[in-house]
Amino acid sequence: MMEQTALVSYRVQDRIGVITVFNPPLNALAPGMREGVIDSVREANLDPNVDAIVLMGAGGHFIAGADIRQFGKARSVSTRDSAAVIANSSKPVVAAIDGYCLGGGLEHALACHYRVATRRARFGLPEVKIGLVPAGGGTQRLPRLIGAQAALDLILSGRHVDADEAVGLGLVATELSSGDLQSDAIAFARQVAHDRPLPAVHEMTEKRQADQANPSVLDNARKVAARQGRHIKAPRYALELVEASLNQPFEEGLRLEHTYFSELETSDEARALRYAFFAERTAAKIPGAPTDYKPAPVTSAAVIGAGTMGSGIAMVFADAGIPVKLLEVSPEALERGMQRIASTYAIKLKRNSITQAEIDERIALIQPVERYEDIAQCDAVIEAVFERIDLKIDIFNRLEAVMKPDALLLTNSSAIDINVMAGATRRPQLVAGSHFFAPANVMKLCEIVKGDSTSPETILRAAKMGRDLGKISVVVGSCDGFAANRSRAALVTEMMLLLEEGALPQQIDKVMIDFGYPMGPFAVSDLSGLDVSYDTRKRRAAADPTYRKLHVPDRLVEMGRHGQKNGAGWYRYEPGDRTPHPDEVVGQVIAQVAKDFGIAQRSFSDEEVLRRLLFASVNEACKIVDEGKALRASDIDVMWLNGFGFPRHRGGLMYWADGIGAAEIHRQVCAWHETYGKRWKPASLLAEIANSGGRLRDAVASKLS
Numbered sequence: 001m002m003e004q005t006a007l008v009s010y011r012v013q014d015r016i017g018v019i020t021v022f023n024p025p026l027n028a029l030a031p032g033m034r035e036g037v038i039d040s041v042r043e044a045n046l047d048p049n050v051d052a053i054v055l056m057g058a059g060g061h062f063i064a065g066a067d068i069r070q071f072g073k074a075r076s077v078s079t080r081d082s083a084a085v086i087a088n089s090s091k092p093v094v095a096a097i098d099g100y101c102l103g104g105g106l107e108h109a110l111a112c113h114y115r116v117a118t119r120r121a122r123f124g125l126p127e128v129k130i131g132l133v134p135a136g137g138g139t140q141r142l143p144r145l146i147g148a149q150a151a152l153d154l155i156l157s158g159r160h161v162d163a164d165e166a167v168g169l170g171l172v173a174t175e176l177s178s179g180d181l182q183s184d185a186i187a188f189a190r191q192v193a194h195d196r197p198l199p200a201v202h203e204m205t206e207k208r209q210a211d212q213a214n215p216s217v218l219d220n221a222r223k224v225a226a227r228q229g230r231h232i233k234a235p236r237y238a239l240e241l242v243e244a245s246l247n248q249p250f251e252e253g254l255r256l257e258h259t260y261f262s263e264l265e266t267s268d269e270a271r272a273l274r275y276a277f278f279a280e281r282t283a284a285k286i287p288g289a290p291t292d293y294k295p296a297p298v299t300s301a302a303v304i305g306a307g308t309m310g311s312g313i314a315m316v317f318a319d320a321g322i323p324v325k326l327l328e329v330s331p332e333a334l335e336r337g338m339q340r341i342a343s344t345y346a347i348k349l350k351r352n353s354i355t356q357a358e359i360d361e362r363i364a365l366i367q368p369v370e371r372y373e374d375i376a377q378c379d380a381v382i383e384a385v386f387e388r389i390d391l392k393i394d395i396f397n398r399l400e401a402v403m404k405p406d407a408l409l410l411t412n413s414s415a416i417d418i419n420v421m422a423g424a425t426r427r428p429q430l431v432a433g434s435h436f437f438a439p440a441n442v443m444k445l446c447e448i449v450k451g452d453s454t455s456p457e458t459i460l461r462a463a464k465m466g467r468d469l470g471k472i473s474v475v476v477g478s479c480d481g482f483a484a485n486r487s488r489a490a491l492v493t494e495m496m497l498l499l500e501e502g503a504l505p506q507q508i509d510k511v512m513i514d515f516g517y518p519m520g521p522f523a524v525s526d527l528s529g530l531d532v533s534y535d536t537r538k539r540r541a542a543a544d545p546t547y548r549k550l551h552v553p554d555r556l557v558e559m560g561r562h563g564q565k566n567g568a569g570w571y572r573y574e575p576g577d578r579t580p581h582p583d584e585v586v587g588q589v590i591a592q593v594a595k596d597f598g599i600a601q602r603s604f605s606d607e608e609v610l611r612r613l614l615f616a617s618v619n620e621a622c623k624i625v626d627e628g629k630a631l632r633a634s635d636i637d638v639m640w641l642n643g644f645g646f647p648r649h650r651g652g653l654m655y656w657a658d659g660i661g662a663a664e665i666h667r668q669v670c671a672w673h674e675t676y677g678k679r680w681k682p683a684s685l686l687a688e689i690a691n692s693g694g695r696l697r698d699a700v701a702s703k704l705s
Contacts, residue, residue: 004400008036010043015193016186017044017053017091026064027057029104031075034082039084041093047242051193053089053186054253055112056096056461057105062121065103068130068274071265079104079136080254083111089135092192096185097121097172102160106134109147113198116188117172118181126158131270131649132276135261140253141239143229145169145457148211148242155238201451202250211246218243231516232269232649244636272651275697276641279634279652283474284467286459287631288703295461297468298408302375303325306337306368309412312440313340319441320469325367325375334368341366341575344441344636372402380408380465382434387535389416396424397432408461410434414485415536416485418478428453432462435482436471437643445643447469450704451478467652472642474600477629477705483532484639487653490616493679494535495521496550498612499590502601505570506582511609516647521613522570523580524645526563530556530570548679551593556586611668618696619658619669622683628705631696654697666690 007030009020019040023030037055044050057063066079077407080274081498086093095101095109098118102124109115109123125134125142133139134155145153146169147521154161166172176184210219218239237260237461244253264270299322306328314337317324328334341363375381383395392411399409409431422428429450433449446466448461459475467475476483495508495514519527534557541547556569561656563569564578594601604612621636630636636651649657657665666686673680689696 003630007033008040010036010040012044012050014186014439015051015188016051016189017047017050018182018186018355019044019053019055020058021056021063022058025061026061026069026100026472027061027105028060028064029070030067031070034077037082038077038085040304041089043538045090050091052091052189053084053093054182054189055093055108056182056185060120061099062095062097062101062183063105063108064100065126068277071130071270071274072505079107083107083136086111087202089113089198091205092189092195092198094185094189094192096176096181096188096374097123098181103127103134103138104136107134107141109135110138110141110201113200114192115172116174116176116185117166118176119163121163121166121172122160123154123166123171124160125155125158126236126267128156129158129273131232131234131262131267131273133234133238133241133260135257137202137256137257139238140250142246143211143242143245144199144208146202147207148220148246149217151219151245152224152239152242155242156221156235158226159457173478193214208246231525231647232273233267234264234269237264240401259276267574269649272649272655275655276637276648279638279697280472280642282632283327283429283472283638284463286456286463286475289421289456289460290413293457293460294465295457296379297459298322298379300378301325301380301382302369302378303384304328304375305383305385306334307384307386309342309436309438309440311337311340311344312438313382313384313412313436314366314469315344315362315441316410316436317470318365322468323365323367325369325378327342327369327372327375329370331370333440334370336368353418372398376402377404378407380410380462382410382412384412384436387413387539389417389420392416393424400425400427406430408432408458408465410462412436413479417480418449418454422451422453429455430458431477431567432458433478433482434462434466437484441644444470444472445484445639446473446644447482448473448475449478449482452474467481468497472638473640474635475631475704477627478633479624479629479667481626483624483630483636484643486629487617487621487636487639488644490620490679491613492521493548493550494612494616496552497548497550498604498609500594500599500601501598501604502594503609505586506589507604507606508613511606512613514606515610516650518645521603525553526569526571526573526580527565529565531562551597552590555589555593559589612672613675614653614656615665615668615672616680617653618665619680619686621654622685622689622696622699625701626683630700630704631701631704633699637697652697654699658695658697660693662686662690662694662696 007023011018015425021027021033043052093112094114095112099120100122101109106123106125125138127134150169163175167175178184182511221239225239241257244256288618301322302316302325303310304327306326314326345359354637385391411433413433414435418433422431431451432454435447436447437443448462505522509522512520530553541549564573567573570586572583624630625633633654639655640646640653641648666682668678669682
């Protein structure tokens with residue numbers, strides 16, 4: 001019997017060799033694990049007292065893929081090697097799957113002759129999400145097992161499949177239900193121990209022949225890969241690999257898979273995507289948080305305001321299976337909010353992304369109410385009304401009077417100081433921001449905002465709530481615009497001033513789309529509504545006599561051009577059509593503003609437009625970290641990736657900036673400071689990093705303030 005190691009153990013029970021991998025918490029494939037599996041399979045094959053083999057994971061998971069930290073490093077043994085040893089075993093190998101079976105984990109399972117799973121099992125090949133393709137035979141075995149169309153869906157989306165769907169796809173032979181995975185797997189292995197020939201996935205031909213006879217099976221996938229692969233190669237390469245599985249011998253497909261993976265592993269895109277992966281996990285770490293405090297989950301919630309944001313937030317709770325009460329001051333407003341929710345779900349139904357049964361279940365979790373007393377026993381309440389301070393103060397006064405003593409009192413405000421709302425209650429320690437980004441039911445970011453009196457426990461509870469809702473929670477300090485919007489406000493200011501200086505919305509939008517954004521900023525502004533930020537600008541102008549007004553958007557709003565909602569904003573829209581069309585009226589307004597204020601107009605190169613927009617935000621982000629309004633520069637990246645659609649293959653704002661270098665950015669910011677004045681004053685942190693030769697993305701705050 002092989003000696004037990006820290007990562008892989010092997011023992012024989014009832015003539016079944018049981019291989020158990022253990023690398024908590026998720027059994028990621030660490031150095032030495034593949035070698036342990038190989039040695040165990042070989043030992044079992046040499047032992048006449050072993051009839052079959054079970055491969056399983058300890059600790060509630062099978063194998064959650066490769067350790068991402070190992071990508072880009074030399075490996076003596078690859079997943080392709082260990083999968084080959086499993087597939088070539090003369091004795092049947094059964095994968096007994098619980099919890100995560102992802103990436104290299106699924107590739108090991110595909111190499112096994114049989115796969116059984118618990119109801120908790122989750123399957124997927126998520127490599128495309130980090131700029132890679134599967135490298136252990138996944139692109140060659142999966143199509144042979146479940147067909148090219150289903151395989152491409154999993155590979156190109158990177159989504160997880162539950163046990164029921166896996167059985168339906170033919171990915172898993174059976175779903176186990178007794179609760180004793182090891183005993184059930186051993187019993188299954190005994191049943192198939194002497195069946196021959198062994199069902200080797202790489203030799204299966206039925207699905208392959210059907211796909212070969214239907215060339216159109218790849219057509220839809222080509223469209224998906226083309227959309228995803230405009231800036232990254234992985235989706236296109238994945239499609240080519242699945243196509244090879246239909247037309248090339250298995251070994252040739254493996255060679256091509258290895259070639260593509262080797263190229264992608266060290267690519268700029270993959271490095272950026274790996275950075276983003278780790279930055280999102282780092283964002284969940286809150287320095288100084290009490291280590292012995294375990295926040296309780298929010299099991300019931302209330303949302304005040306049934307407008308676009310409020311109804312969207314209510315849907316987020318319902319989608320997570322959490323009962324939520326939606327409060328409005330009038331039956332008419334409440335009815336509009338519920339109709340908005342129903343319409344949004346109807347669109348998802350039309351796109352086949354949800355079933356009618358799921359819609360019915362979720363809408364049943366949303367209870368419309370008209371009295372504050374009706375929400376008194378909720379664990380958390382989120383205020384999501386217009387950005388008017390007087391209105392918010394009145395709401396928090398009411399919440400103080402009715403909510404149970406330990407309820408979280410949260411605001412979805414995108415700009416107003418948390419301390420203003422906290423001052424309206426006698427329990428400021430329970431007040432925090434939970435700033436969702438529009439559309440709330442789609443965007444992944446939830447900014448958790450700490451006020452001066454917010455307790456650490458409240459922050460931990462709110463952050464957990466965000467994660468339980470499927471959001472990425474990032475903790476920030478309270479200031480005008482908080483961290484995310486404040487950092488982006490500098491970009492917005494520059495794009496508006498570029499108009500006054502001679503640029504047009506369509507040029508700026510094209511620059512940003514070419515950079516990798518799905519939409520340009522002016523088209524996005526039309527989508528959310530030009531009037532949304534109008535009141536904020538008026539408030540800031542009233543508070544600061546030196547505030548630089550943005551005349552072009554103000555005039556458009558005052559002309560009644562609010563965006564898609566009324567057919568005219570930065571662009572014009574035909575009835576029933578969301579396609580933006582350049583409008584000469586906007587050009588006329590821009591020209592008139594320039595004339596009124598004596599601003600000389602000129603043409604701009606695309607590179608100057610890009611740098612004006614992004615350097616302004618890099619400089620502001622440095623100020624935000626330096627002031628302790630964000631914990632880390634990498635948190636800024638997370639917020640831009642998940643709140644503003646920053647191109648993921650660029651890593652994030654600060655990661656991208658490091659590709660240019662702090663010294664060059666500081667030089668340009670200083671030059672524009674001389675030209676444009678105080679808004680371009682260089683951040684002291686930017687100057688410090690430029691002088692030290694450090695990296696912007698590594699900057700951290702001394703504390704959150």
